[in-house]
Amino acid sequence: xxxxxxxxxxxxxxxxxxxxxxxxxxxxxxxxxxxxxxxxxxxxxxxxxxxxxxxxxxxxxxxxxxxxxxxxxxxxxxxxxxxxxxxxxxxxxxxxxxxxxxxxxxxxxxxxxxxxxxxxxxxxxxxxxxxxxxxxxxxxxxxxxxxxxxxxxxxxxxxxxxxxxxxxxxxxxxxxxxxxxxxxxxxxxxxxxxxxxxxxxxxxxxxxxxxxxxxxxxxxxxxxxxxxxxxxxxxxxxxxxxxxxxxxxxxxxxxxxxxxxxxxxxxxxxxxxxxxxxxxxxxxxxxxxxxxxxxxxxxxxxxxxxxxxxxxxxxxxxxxxxxxxxxxxxxxxxxxxxxxxxxxxxxxxxxxxxxxxxxxxxxxxxxxxxxxxxxxxxxxxxxxxxxxxxxxxxxxxxxxxxxxxxxxxxxxxxxxxxxxxxxxxxxxxxxxxxxxxxxxxxxxxxxxxxxxxxxxxxxxxxxxxxxxxxxxxxxxxxxxxxxxxxxxxxxxxxxxxxxxxxxxxxxxxxxxxxxxxxxxxxxxxxxxxxxxxxxxxxxxxxxxxxxxxxxxxxxxxxxxxxxxxxxxxxxxxxxxxxxxxxxxxxxxxxxxxxxxxxxxxxxxxxxxxx
Numbered sequence: 001x002x003x004x005x006x007x008x009x010x011x012x013x014x015x016x017x018x019x020x021x022x023x024x025x026x027x028x029x030x031x032x033x034x035x036x037x038x039x040x041x042x043x044x045x046x047x048x049x050x051x052x053x054x055x056x057x058x059x060x061x062x063x064x065x066x067x068x069x070x071x072x073x074x075x076x077x078x079x080x081x082x083x084x085x086x087x088x089x090x091x092x093x094x095x096x097x098x099x100x101x102x103x104x105x106x107x108x109x110x111x112x113x114x115x116x117x118x119x120x121x122x123x124x125x126x127x128x129x130x131x132x133x134x135x136x137x138x139x140x141x142x143x144x145x146x147x148x149x150x151x152x153x154x155x156x157x158x159x160x161x162x163x164x165x166x167x168x169x170x171x172x173x174x175x176x177x178x179x180x181x182x183x184x185x186x187x188x189x190x191x192x193x194x195x196x197x198x199x200x201x202x203x204x205x206x207x208x209x210x211x212x213x214x215x216x217x218x219x220x221x222x223x224x225x226x227x228x229x230x231x232x233x234x235x236x237x238x239x240x241x242x243x244x245x246x247x248x249x250x251x252x253x254x255x256x257x258x259x260x261x262x263x264x265x266x267x268x269x270x271x272x273x274x275x276x277x278x279x280x281x282x283x284x285x286x287x288x289x290x291x292x293x294x295x296x297x298x299x300x301x302x303x304x305x306x307x308x309x310x311x312x313x314x315x316x317x318x319x320x321x322x323x324x325x326x327x328x329x330x331x332x333x334x335x336x337x338x339x340x341x342x343x344x345x346x347x348x349x350x351x352x353x354x355x356x357x358x359x360x361x362x363x364x365x366x367x368x369x370x371x372x373x374x375x376x377x378x379x380x381x382x383x384x385x386x387x388x389x390x391x392x393x394x395x396x397x398x399x400x401x402x403x404x405x406x407x408x409x410x411x412x413x414x415x416x417x418x419x420x421x422x423x424x425x426x427x428x429x430x431x432x433x434x435x436x437x438x439x440x441x442x443x444x445x446x447x448x449x450x451x452x453x454x455x456x457x458x459x460x461x462x463x464x465x466x467x468x469x470x471x472x473x474x475x476x477x478x479x480x481x482x483x484x485x486x487x488x489x490x491x492x493x494x495x496x497x498x499x500x501x502x503x504x505x506x507x508x509x510x511x512x513x514x515x516x517x518x519x520x521x522x523x524x525x526x527x528x529x530x531x532x533x534x535x536x537x538x539x540x541x542x543x544x545x546x547x548x549x550x551x552x553x554x555x556x557x558x559x560x561x562x563x564x565x566x567x568x569x570x571x572x573x574x575x576x577x578x579x580x581x582x583x584x585x586x587x588x589x590x591x592x593x594x595x596x597x598x599x600x601x602x603x604x605x606x607x608x609x610x
Contacts, residue, residue, distance in 0.1 A: 003027070003029055003046075003050075003055070003057060004025075005050050005343075006047070006050060006190065006342055007026070007027065007029070007031070007140045008580060008581065008582030009047075009261055009342070009455045009572055009582065009583075009585050010566035010570070010572060010580065010585065011025055011026050011566070011567075012024060012025050012026070012031075012032075012566070012570075012585065012608050013026075013069055013071065013078040013080075013093075013107070013450070013568045013570070014078075014095050014241065014257065014570060014586060015076055015077075015078050015093050015244075016076065016095055016103070016245075016257075016529075017095035017096070017097060017101065017107055017108075018097070018244070018246060018247070018248035019036060019037055019038075019107065019247060019248060019249070019502060020033070020035050020036060020037055020038050020040065020107065020250040020257075021032055021033075021038065021095075021244055021245065022044070022049065022093075022095070023257070023258070023585070024068050024069075024078055024080065024093050026068070026069040026080060026567065027057075027059055027067055027080075028057060028058045028059040028067070028080045028082070028091050028367075029046070029055055029056070029057040029059070029111070030044055030055065030056040030093070030111075031044055031046040031047045031053070032044060032045060032046075032047045032257070032258055033045075033053060033109070033506070034054075034154065034274070034522035035107055035190040035192075036107060036153075036190065036192050037252045037276045037325060038245075038247060038257055038325060039254070039275060039325060041130065041132055041134075041135075041152075042054070042129075042131070042132050042133075043128040043129070043130060043153075043155060043190065044056055044128060044129070044131075045074075045129065045132055045133065045184075045221055045339075046339070046589050047258070047342055048132075048227060048259075048260050048261075048336075048339045048341060048342055048552070049133060049338075049339040049340045049341070050340065051236065051340075052129055052133040052338070052339070052340075053129055053132075053133055053339065054128045054129030054130075054133065055125070055126075055127060056111075056124075056127075056128070056188065057124070057125045058091050058111055058113065058122055058124050058125075058186060059082060059121070059122065059123055059173070060082035060084050060089050060120050060122060060123075061121040061122065061123040062082070062084035062085070062086065062119065062120070062121070062144065063358065065082045065083060065180075065546065066078060066082075066083040066084075067081065067082055067083075068080075068081045068083070068424045069078075069081070069567060069568060070567075070568060071237070071568050071569075072215065074218060074222050074236055074240070075214070075215055075218035075219065075240070075246055076094065076214075076218055076240055077092065077093075077211070077214060077215055077218070078093045078094065078217050079091070079092050079093075079567070080093070082120065084118075084120060085114075086118050086119050086120065086309040087118025087119045087120045087179075087180070088113075088115065088116045088117040088118065088120070088188070089113065089114065089115045089116070089118050089120030089122060089178065090113075090114050090116060091111055091112070091113055091122075092110075092111070092114065092211070093109070093110070093111050093112075093545070094109075094110055094210075094211065094214050095107065095109055095110070095214075096108055096110060096210045096213060096214050097109060097213065097214045097217040097218075097403045098213035098214060098216060098217035099209070099213045100209060100210035100214060101476040102189070103306070105190070105191065105192045105193060105196070106189055106191050106196075106199065107189070107190045107422055108187060108188065108190075108192065109187070109188045110185065110187050110202075110207065110210055110534055111185065111186045111187070111188075112183065112184075112185050112207060112211065113161070113163075113176055113178060113183070113184040113185065113186070114179065114181075114182065114183050114184075115178040115180055115181065115182050117180055118179075118180060119177065119178070119180070119285060120178055120180050121174055121175065121177045122175065122177075122184070123172065123173070123174070123176070123366075123450070124159075124163070124165065124172070124173060124174035124175065124176070124186055125168075125172075125173050125174075125284060126146070126157050126171055126172045126173075126174075126186070127168075127169075127170060127171025127253055128148050128150075128155055128171075130148075130150035130152075130153065131150070131152070131335055131348065132340060133592075134336075134338070135150050135151055135152070136150070137139070137149055137150040137170065137299040138548070139167060139170055139171075139172070140165045141165065141166065141171060144158055144159050144160065144163070144165070144201065145157070145158050145198055145199060146158075146165060146167075146172045147416075149271065150194060151194060151195055153190060153191065153192060153594055154190075154191045154193070154194045154195075155188060155190050155191070155229050156189045156191070156198050156199060156412065157172055157186060157187070157188050158186075158198070158201045158202070159176075159184070159185065159186050160185045160187075160201060160202065160203070160204065160207070161176065161178075161182070161183055161185060161204075162176055162177065162184060162365060163175070163176040163182030163185075163207045164176070165484070166425035166549045169315065170225050174186070174372055178255070181196055183204065183207075185202065185204075185207050187201075187207075188201055190313070193274070193344070195433060196493040198534035202223070205360050217411070218240065218589065219560035221237065221243065221344050221592075222240065223290055224292055224293060224295075225239055225291045225358060226291065226292035227239075227240075227290075227292075227497070227598075227599075228606070229598060229599070229602040230598070230601075230602055231558075231562070231598045231602075233545060233569070234537055234562055234565070234569060235594070235595055235598050236581065237292075237303075237568075237570075237590075238569075238592075238594045238595050239291060239293070239571035239595065240297060240567060241569075241570060241586055241588075241591050242284065242288075242296075242588055242591055242592060242595075243296065244257075245257060245528075245588050246296065246299075247325035247326075247600040249278075249326075249427075250299075250303050250325055250326055250327065251296065251298075251299025251300045251302060251303045252276040252281065252300065252325040252326075252327070253276060253280070253284065253300065253588055254273065254274050254275060254276060254307070254321070254325060254588065254589050255273040255274075255275065255276070255277050255280055255322075255399070255584070255586075255587065255588050255589065256273035256274065256573070256583075256584035256585060256586065257274065257584075257586070258341045258584045258585055259271070259272035259273060259348070259349070259578060259584065260272065260276070260339070260341060260342065260345075260348040260349060260584075261345075261533065261572070261582075261583055261585055262341070262342055262582065263344055263448060263531040263573065263574055263582050263583045264329060264345075264346035264532070264582065265342075265343050265344075265345055265576075265582075266343070266344055266345055266533075267345060268345075268346075268347065269531060270341065270342075270345055270346070270347065270348060270349060270464060271349060271352060271354075271572075272331075272349050272350055272351055272352050273352075273584040273587075275322045275323060275325070275331060275355075276303075276322060276324070276325055277321060277322045277589075278304065278307070278319055278320075278321055278322065278323075278366055279321065279359075279361065279362050279365045279406065280364075280588055280592065281300050281304070281369070281588075281591045282300075282304065282365035282366055282368055282369035283299045283365055283368070283369075283567070283589075283592060283596075284297075284300070284435065284588070284592045285300060285301065285369040285372045286368070286372050287367070287592055287595045287599065288354035289372055290595075290599050291373075291595065293347070293448045297372070298319065300369065301369055301370060301372075301581055303327065304366060304369055305370065305371065305384060305387065306327060307323065307327060308366065308370075308387045308391055309317060309383070309387050310327070310455070312327065312329060313329050314329050314330065314331075314355060314356055315356055315357075315358065316423040317358065318363075318391055318535045319362055319363065319391075320355055320356070320362075320392055321354065321355060321357060321359045321362055321408075322352060322354070322355050323355075329355065330349045331348070331352045331353075331355040332351045332353075332559075333349055333352055334349070334350050334351055335347040335348065335349055335350075335355035335419060336348045336349070336350050337602075341572045345482060348506050352555070353369065354404075354408040356609050357403070357404040357408060357458055358400065358401070358403040358404060358413065359362050359403055359404055359405060359406065359419065359423035360395075360398075360399060360403045360422070360423055361403075361405075361406055361416075361418055361419040361421070361423070362421055362422075363391065363399075363422065363423060363425070363426045363491070364421070364422025364425035364426040364488070365422060366391075366426075367388070367391070367392070367425070367426040367429050367430055368425060368426075368429060368488070370388060371429045371430075371432075371433055372592060383534040385437070385439045388433075389430075389434075389439070389440075389441050389442075390431070392426060392427065392430045392441075392442075392446055392528070393442055393445070395423060395426060395427070395449070395465070396427070396445050396446055396448075396449040396487070399420070399423040399453060400452075401413075402414050402415050402497045403416060403419050405418065405471075405472070405482070406418050406419070406481050407517060407518070409450070414472040414473070414474060415460070415472050415473040415474045416471065416479075416481050416570075417461035417469055417470060417471060417472060417473070417479070417482060418471075418479065418481040418482060418484075419459060420453050420456060420457050421482070421485060421488065421490055423449075423453050424450055424453040424454055424457065424488075424490060425488045425489070425490070427446045427447070427449050427450035427453065428450055428489065429576075429599040430446050431443055431447060431450065434446075437554060445608065449502040454490075456473075457469070457490075457533075460473040461473060462497060463476045465560050466478070466504055467500040467501070467504060468498075468500060468501040468503075468504035468505070469485065469497070469498075469501045470480050471518055472603070475522075477518060477519060477522045478500070478505055478508050478509055478518065478519070479517065479518045480505060480509055480515050480516065480517045480518065480534065480537035480540060480541070481537075481540075482501065482505075482535065483502075483540040483541055483543070483544045484540060484551045485498065485501075486547050486548075487544075487547070489534075491606070493544070493548045493549075494548060494549065499548060502544055502545070502548060505541070505590065506541075507535075510541065511533065512560075512573055513538065513541075513556070513557040513560045513561060514538050514561070514564075515533055515540070515541045516531075516533050516534060517534040517536075517537050530580045531574060531582070532574035532575050532576040532577065533569065533574060533575045534573070534574055535561070535564070535572070535573065535574060535575060535587065535593070536573075536587075536590050536593045537572050538557070538561050538575075539558075539561065539590070539593035539594050539596065539597040540597075541557060541592060542554050542558045542561065542597040542598060542600075543558060543593075543597045543601070546597075546601045546603065546604040547600065549604075551601075551604055551605060551608055551610065552553050554601055555601060555605070558597055558598070563577055564581075566581060570585070570586040570591075571586060571587060571590040571591060572584065572586060572587055572590070573585075573587040573589075573590065573592070592600040
């Protein structure tokens, strides 16, 4: 079986069970999967090392088959199609949910092989490489079952139908020939106990029930969304993607399901994004509520409230910028030097050293999320209000400090305008909540802090020469994060200072409607190399244009941006110079921003009668 050495980052679909997720390329290669959680060690990671990372491939054994990949509508069931001269075959991939969900301590990836026309011979190649390729394993193959036993975890590959498997070194190969209407399956079960015995093989009726259970689960979940706007297909896909990237036991979403995928091929901007950022997740709350997905928004609010209550950060501050999905603040960064990296993009980093950075904007985003709680009475309860009030009391004495900023630069601390903006937002929302809920608070102290931040931004964060708000107080560099200024209520979207800022960003950071977050050449961030345009920022730009009344430009920019989605509607962190997806994939913040932009643009277009 031939495999491309490294498929394009965007050439993948995503499946998951709301605890972890896997990427499957358009050629049927499962090349990224960690278990039992998003942030657990990998079983398959050939995206980061073609030879040693591990993969699970199923493909048509034919000369130059034509492949297509799609989701079954409004689900996370992925279909990879192989069209050959002899027939048309499909591999249907999903992780079962609903009644068919794997029992506790186990997780399943089900790969159903079927033929819709003619005859197709499928080839199977399963060779896990545990713990990012650092852990060895024992392999035993007996009849229709292969057992891979590693020190901390075990996996079973079980096949059914006319499938034959055999040992091939440390992996397993197999083949199946199916005629029209034929069905076979390859089921990978991961057991969290390495000594666990093999599960009972799934019969054909059980496979069909697992498929139907998962299919129905996604349709039932999406039926809760109340979005009926102009871009329903893309908004639905983004909502499903965000749900796939949320750890169900705690309600914490990860920033991406991958680690180490480069922002520039061959560069060093290769980070581990399998953690929960307070900023990203907090800003998702309003979008989820606007879609009608209250349960997801409330689950994260509870997770965030627990972080505020417990403290225990590695920085000593009340909050840190990111955590593991279970709330653990430890994310020590190390380099996996044995991995080649995607297309030679090294180093591959495990963990994230930015967890120890000071980023003061997270307090604004945290208060934003808590203030949008579906159950404000719960927030107004004594313990919840005391935690929030204590946080704002602390911030009123701690906001006026340089920090590393939203983009987690490693070039030293500065007085970033965006960090000040979100501190202003924290005080502003706290003051409003105290009045709305009639709760005791140092409103005078919060008001004084809010007004001091406001004056500082207007006096030091705005450059008369540039006619724009700038990235930090010591320069005149522009920054796309400031596109959120009108959205948080700091300034009117039609204020002259804001409109001139929007014009300046458009002239300097926007290229064919795609937006760079800032210019690393003008504002060195401590890292070598450049990067692509930031998809999050492009969607923020759409929202800013819409609020400013520039609806024709906003709609054109939004529609153009949607053409950069991959073949199944997914976005990575960045877009490269020739339209390729760059960075970790898929990126939650990008899909969140897509939803927010669609909602904002719909609202403004409806108001204008368009």
